[in-house]
Amino acid sequence: MTEREIVSVVWHEQNDLIYVTYVEEEPDRMVATQAVATEFAREAGLSLVAAPNGISRWVREPETQPAAQ
Numbered sequence: 268m269t270e271r272e273i274v275s276v277v278w279h280e281q282n283d284l285i286y287v288t289y290v291e292e293e294p295d296r297m298v299a300t301q302a303v304a305t306e307f308a309r310e311a312g313l314s315l316v317a318a319p320n321g322i323s324r325w326v327r328e329p330e331t332q333p334a335a336q
Contacts, residue, residue: 273311273327278304280321 272290278301279285285304287295301323308315308325318324 273307273313275327276304276308276311276313276325277318278323 271292273287274290275286275288277286277288280301283298283300285295285297285299285307287297287307289295304323304325311325312327313325314328315323315325
């Protein structure tokens with residue numbers, strides 16, 4: 268079985284909900300702490316980005332685009 272590629276992790280403080288989004292699969296939804304969400308994101312190599320209060324969001328860094336010529 269191949270490993271599913273995670274592209275984002277979003278944690279909602281209210282109800283400790285985590286949404287894990289994959290490249291070509293349906294997203295997973297689970298109840299867990301922010302520490303669990305942080306670990307998912309760290310293991311997937313995601314970066315923390317700005318999000319509204321009460322939400323933590325990690326995404327994959329976009330690949331560097333070649334300069335226009």
